[in-house]
Amino acid sequence: MSLTATGEGGCLCGAVRFRVDGAPAHVNFCHCRMCQKASGAPMMAWATYARDKVAFPKMQPRIRKSSARAERGFCGECGSALLWQRPGGTTLDLAVASFDDPDALSPSEHIWTESRVRWLKLTDRLPRYRHQHGSDEDREAS
Ligand SMILES: [Zn+2]
Numbered sequence: 001m002s003l004t005a006t007g008e009g010g011c012l013c014g015a016v017r018f019r020v021d022g023a024p025a026h027v028n029f030c031h032c033r034m035c036q037k038a039s040g041a042p043m044m045a046w047a048t049y050a051r052d053k054v055a056f057p058k059m060q061p062r063i064r065k066s067s068a069r070a071e072r073g074f075c076g077e078c079g080s081a082l083l084w085q086r087p088g089g090t091t092l093d094l095a096v097a098s099f100d101d102p103d104a105l106s107p108s109e110h111i112w113t114e115s116r117v118r119w120l121k122l123t124d125r126l127p128r129y130r131h132q133h134g135s136d137e138d139r140e141a142s
């Protein structure tokens, strides 16, 4: 895993830009149905940061509640999916593909693989968890 010390990114149209200070706490691939629906893609890659390490120097992302326990942020102009967070939480997840240099943030695990799209072949050796990151019994044999 290579984690950059700083980084910048933004949405497709450029209206929302973000800047992070420091390396993320972790980076993962999420295969949950909500990420699939929100992105229109088979999975999303997320990098988790403390909220106070993330700045939005231009327009703020629009935030919408996406489940009982989570909110998602997107560009109000172009609709690009940008972030995931728990209401009142101390961290937020930024979409790795939205970074200007997404190669710099390499995911270290797969989560919510119970809803992984079956035609998507995973060939890496990263840990896979059926649900959120956690217990060994939740981990798939690889
Ligand atoms: Zn935009």
Ligand SMILES: [Zn+2]
Binding pocket: 030, 031, 032, 033, 034, 035, 036, 112
């Ligand atoms: Zn997800």
